Amino acid sequence: MLRTHTCGELNMSHLGQSVTLCGWVQKLRDLGGTTFIDVRDRYGLTQLILNTESDVTLRDLGKDLGREFVIKVSGKVLERTSKNPRIPTGDIEIGVEELEVLNAAKIPPFLIEDETDGGEELRARYRYLDLRRNPLRNNLVLRHKMAQEIRKYLDGFGFIEVETPVLIKSTPEGARDFVVPSRMNPGEFYALPQSPQTFKQLLMVSGFDRYFQIVKCFRDEDLRADRQPEFTQIDCELSFIEQEDILNIFEGMTRHLFSTVKGIQLDNFARMQYADAMRLYGSDKPDLRFGMEFVELNDIVKGKGFGIFDNAELVVGINAKGCAEYTRKQIDELTEWLKRPQIGATGLIYCRYNNDGTLKSSVDKFYNEDELTNWAAAFEAEKGDLMLILAGQTDKVRKQMNELRLEIGGRLGLRDKDKFAPLWVVDFPLLEWDEESGRYHAMHHPFTSPKPEDIALLDTEPGSVRANAYDLVINGTEIGGGSIRIHEKGLQSLMFKHLGFSPEEAQKQFGFLLDAFEYGAPPHGGIAFGFDRLCSIFAGLDSIRDVMAFPKNNSGRDIMIDSPSVISPEQMKELNITTTL
Amino acid sequence: MLRTHTCGELNMSHLGQSVTLCGWVQKLRDLGGTTFIDVRDRYGLTQLILNTESDVTLRDLGKDLGREFVIKVSGKVLERTSKNPRIPTGDIEIGVEELEVLNAAKIPPFLIEDETDGGEELRARYRYLDLRRNPLRNNLVLRHKMAQEIRKYLDGFGFIEVETPVLIKSTPEGARDFVVPSRMNPGEFYALPQSPQTFKQLLMVSGFDRYFQIVKCFRDEDLRADRQPEFTQIDCELSFIEQEDILNIFEGMTRHLFSTVKGIQLDNFARMQYADAMRLYGSDKPDLRFGMEFVELNDIVKGKGFGIFDNAELVVGINAKGCAEYTRKQIDELTEWLKRPQIGATGLIYCRYNNDGTLKSSVDKFYNEDELTNWAAAFEAEKGDLMLILAGQTDKVRKQMNELRLEIGGRLGLRDKDKFAPLWVVDFPLLEWDEESGRYHAMHHPFTSPKPEDIALLDTEPGSVRANAYDLVINGTEIGGGSIRIHEKGLQSLMFKHLGFSPEEAQKQFGFLLDAFEYGAPPHGGIAFGFDRLCSIFAGLDSIRDVMAFPKNNSGRDIMIDSPSVISPEQMKELNITTTL
Structure with missing residues (x-):
């Protein structure tokens, strides 16, 4: 290693030790004969003291330094005369004996401080510099911890993480698919998944019993502050369970996260029927703070x-x-x-x-x-x-x-952003009327099961059929939702019929699933969480952008790498496509 | 829960208990008056005994049962008269009191047994049935365990998992990109990443210090048994380290995996220079078993x-x-x-x-x-x-x-598939001559650093410049590779020049990285492992297909879901593209 310690760990117990640190110059103060430097890395900040009066080499090196230079310094850990109780290394400083510039830096286009002077556009262009700031770095560290704890919890409950494909099949249902032309299959396209829904149901048919995946999903929709073309889902499915089991297991997961990541012990989650949520709060995701x-x-x-x-x-x-x-x-x-x-x-x-x-x-x-x-x-x-x-x-x-x-x-x-009011909303309607198309749509998705006692209403009063569907809401934000699925071909076909599919269309789009239901499909259900959203709630943010390393802007562009971009005519020729502009 | 226990856990300690199991009918034997059923789930197999002579309801239900029916049974745990020492539940059986068919099943198109009679094509079409077989399920359980242990190990070494984007920018370098037309940016395309290489380097510039990600990557190449259009990489990058540190940390990770997942304690890994590997074995990935x-x-x-x-x-x-x-x-x-x-x-x-x-x-x-x-x-x-x-x-x-x-x-x-001979191959050449294009290509990728002592040779003898690059080989299979990267703009520009880029091309394609190197880029390096390949070695398989839940065939097709497929003219119009067939 180039260093013996990080910039966040030295304290009085290290006094007198010879150490080597690497990091970025956060601050420079030349007091005439003595130069103070704050050196920063992911782990913290350490004060360096350079006696530039007696040491000509250090004086020369110190002169050329600037903010954000990458340096390597060796020296002894000394007790500070003027201590800084606000940082863990505030009792000590390093009396620098050797200094090496590992890389110079131009003056950054905005301040690398907790509060910066850079506008949104400029910071997006230099995202790699914006990510040096503590608030952003802390968000990504938080996200990492949350993912680790989610995996630990689910593994403990017998869930297996299975990777499902990213190159799948386009369906006419729901919001827009991103598509990918296939070179090997001219004229044909893959689609990127909006969710691994059908694959996780097939895994249940395969007997996997308890599946999860923290997985990227894609939706080609017009974007808002809290939407991104690619987003991450905590996707889960279980067999041989009832709704109550799912609520318990994932209430447990959420409580585990709050406890291990934020040190907050949540009470049992409130539960509310959809009809009551609408009546009392006018929303299916009421803020119960x-x-x-x-x-x-x-x-x-x-x-x-x-x-x-x-x-x-x-x-x-x-x-x-x-x-x-x-x-x-x-x-x-x-x-x-x-x-x-x-x-x-x-x-x-x-x-x-x-x-x-x-x-x-x-x-x-x-x-x-x-x-x-x-x-x-x-x-x-x-x-x-x-x-x-x-x-x-x-x-x-x-x-x-x-x-x-x-x-x-x-x-x-x-x-209050530091208060958390989780709520299960249950008993959603199965269908909702869509004025535009003049027909019913699945409120959740076409695989959600109706409550058995309401099936008879499908023909007469489709709008009042309730689903075995549930959402987890925290502070007025929906962070997860799921349902007990249909596992019988007959009922699934009936659902497709009510959603306006002809039997042929249903077979063409979802034939593999309908077929699978004929070979011994177990009763199953699941839930999916918006991981970005969950992270943003944990981080106290309104938008999901700053819990992602490299988000896209409202036009779906990454302005740092300048993407999307035109591709060459040769590339299009190979793919048997052309643009129609 | 619909069940009290799984089909893999009951033994003599449960004698006399009333239990409920759910699972699939593996085998049925009607011995006249008594019917034996083996019921299977992910966790194991349990024998059921139905007294069909005295119980008319059970007799009628039992008659209609077939292989792969999904059933729920309740009854008492009894001691078997004829025990089966080969399975953990072999000492007991369930005296069935109640039986419910949760779902019927057609006769499966091939045997759901460890050794099946189904051909490759048929099993691919019914992948969800093939995945019921123990060997495949065990592979995916193994894969889950490996991913968990990798994350545990890397987290313990201070690595942070950061998700990098899937919708990125197409580059003319290297193998073929999959592209994605952008609806919001007409005429422009995203590309799917062949690796998150530049993003992980930017994260180092951001000061993330230790990054990893288990991440899907994509390559539109002609396929072989051990290649898939989408594959999974364990992608890692570190700052302020030298090659020796990387070899140690990831040798440690590999040993940790062998130890925790397979119970095998490996000796220290052999190391060999590329030149010696070629001289003694004619390969940069010698099988040292x-x-x-x-x-x-x-x-x-x-x-x-x-x-x-x-x-x-x-x-x-x-x-x-x-x-x-x-x-x-x-x-x-x-x-x-x-x-x-x-x-x-x-x-x-x-x-x-x-x-x-x-x-x-x-x-x-x-x-x-x-x-x-x-x-x-x-x-x-x-x-x-x-x-x-x-x-x-x-x-x-x-x-x-x-x-x-x-x-x-x-x-x-x-x-021998049960013997493991890991090897680090080091000191790879930086460049290799490409006959076809008549110029040098980067042997690893354009971001790999030359050995400092060889930089002077770049102009005179480019072919003999060695790189700070290394591969991890197990049993003749490359499972990982990496390098110490270039972190200075000047050297990176020189590399692009030697690879035949004009300064304008280099700036257009990798300007964001060259720019980033001017704002304080730390010395850094990394490694990426082929996770599918690693899993296949752990599973003792030659192909990576059976360590993936839903692989594609040699034409890049998923024949279960019938993908890729044609998309509608409306969809193409929205995306401003058309096919040229």
Whole structure:
């Protein structure tokens, strides 16, 4: 090794030892005759002291040094006169006897510090420099630890990691596939997997019993801050189990991660039916770090001549605790915020429970103080609270109220990044109506099983059939989801039929799976976690970008390596393709 | 859970317990009034006994059962009258009280037994059934264990697993890239990585210090038994180290794997210079399970009027111990075997050291007994040995003799699959001459550093520059290779120049790496192992196919899912491509 120690480990117990360190120059201070250098590596920071008055060689070398130079230094561990209790090496410094520049460095385009001055674009171009900063490095170290602990936990429960193929078959279902032209099979294409779903089910048919894989998946969708064309899934499948077993095992895994990686002991996870999540929070991934449940008001507000309420399918509100003193202007701003196209609410009704005990609403014309007192009772409102109410079509108004609840929760400081509220949402609908195509789609995917007691409803009331499907939600973010699968050819074919597949299409696309179900498929189910998302929650980040080493931007580009890029006509010829631009 | 136990765990300690098992029907024997069933899962086999005389329900259920049906049975653990000591559950059987068919099964297209009757094509089509067989399942369990132990070992040495991108940039270097059209960037393509080489080097520039990844890589090459379009690499990189450190750490990893996974304690690994490997074994990956080193004969055979030897650049032989009694016919067959186009030797000279002490060669006309005695001394031959000699151009004749040595070693039973002979081959040449393109190619890759003392030769004698490069070979198979990398822009640019890149091309393809080297790149190096190959060696297999769950065939097809396949015109239109067929 070029070094005897790292820059993060020396302390008083090493006093007097001769050591050699390698690392990057973080800081240089020339105090005239003495130069102090902070040298940095992955493990920490160590102060070097160079007596440049007496040592001409060191003086000359020291003169040429700059930030981010890579150096190798040898010397003795000395006690510092002025100690720095904030870093583990803060009690010592190295009295440098030899210094070697291993590589020079140009002045970096932005500060390599926890807080940097570089813009997003510039840091993306020099991602390898951005990754030198502690926050990013810590994210990737965290990610490594999480992956290790996940593997340890699942191995302990008898799961086997099996690699499934990356070059698979394109299917017309779901979001867009990335495709790969095959040179050896002219005119044909592989597809990159959106998930290893069918392969893991085939592994169950093979008797693997408990499978997992931490695996890259791909989706050619328009990108947002929390989406990337390639992402990583913790993909799991089990045989001979019921939903309850899956919830227990993966609640255990999540608790194990929080415990080993963050030192946090979580209570048992809350569970909630999909229908209740929608009714109480207007979302299938409610943020349970705070309450602020929806209050449905149809029974007490209708029939008083206020058309907006009378004509609404649902009148629903939340109690913004302690917000009675919101000014008219603040409420107007909130109303405007709710009117943005992303949310689309048409108007916000409010009722203040003033500190003097009076009630004041924006609809006083229609509701007298007695009626408002009933409202306050329904909201369990107290003096100082502000009741916020929306009305309209049930699904829409719930979504709008969900946004408002999250916004108010954020303003009230109820969405603390260091607090974690995990929740299982269960009993999802099997199908959801798609306006655009005018037919039902699988809410999860076509392999999810209906609840046995609901199968009879498939023909008459498909929208109310519940699935054996479940999501794990933490702090309002879906981090995992899964289901008990169909394992019988007949039921699977019925599902395909309800999803609008002709028998021929179903056979063409999923014939191998339907065939497999005829050769002894065991009852099975599974779950998949978004590993990037999970890491970002552990790291306290909103976006998944900074838990990935080399993410792509919103146009799917890696601007560091300048990819994607054009390929040569020869290369296209070999692949029997051409561009149509 | 649907079961209380697995089919591999019940024994005498469970006698009398009520248990429930799930699994597949392996075997059915109806003995009139009593039916025996072997039920199988991943964990083992358990015998069930059904009293079909007294229990009408069981009788009816039992009648319909067939091989590979999935069943759930409950009953009591009983002591067997006739025990089977070959399986862990052989002392007990389950007296079945309840039986439920979880799924029926058609008759499988081939036997689900250790030795099957299914042909390769049929088993590939029903891979999910082939994977039920013990040998295949054991391979994948082995692979899982190996991956776990590799991660444990590397984590213990401070390595961090970092995921690098799968959608990267196509480069004109090396073997063929798979490409992926980008919908968001019309006319442009991503490429799938042949290795994460440049990314891991950038991680070193970022200060990650010790990186690894078990990662899928892709190469669009013509396929053989031991090649697949997608394969898995154990990819590693370290900073501030020298070659010796890398050899030690990864020799340690390999020994750890052998010890924990196979219970084999390996001695210290042999080391050999590339030049010696070529001279003594005619190969950069010699199989050291046996000796049979080459004997160079130029000094003792030339100048006796035998033109083939006199005109040869190299005359070289091996001593086939104990083979003196090979018949003329056997030797002729060997000669024909050597003449096949894959090997291309023109003629085989032999000399028998007969048991009676006489020496008999195929070139007696030119060499008398005294001279043959000199040969025997050079070969350290004894009575009963057979000397086999080839002559010709050095590189060619060494390759041919390598083939012959392996063949004879195999015939003599010296290539035992349960014996392991690991070897580090070091000091590879930096460049190799490519006849086709008429220029030098990088033997490893363009990022490998020359030995400092040889840099001066780059301009004058490029072919004799040695690299800081090393391979790990086990039993004649290369399972890993790596190098100390170039970390200075100047030297890297010089290498690109010698590889025929113009400065503009170098900047266009690898500008991001050249730029990175200017911002403080540390000295670094690494290694990558072929994980599939390593698994196949551990499993005692010649091909990597059966250590992969879903391999492709020689045409790059997955015949189970029927991939690759055509995609729709709409899909191509979205991607701005079309086929040119």
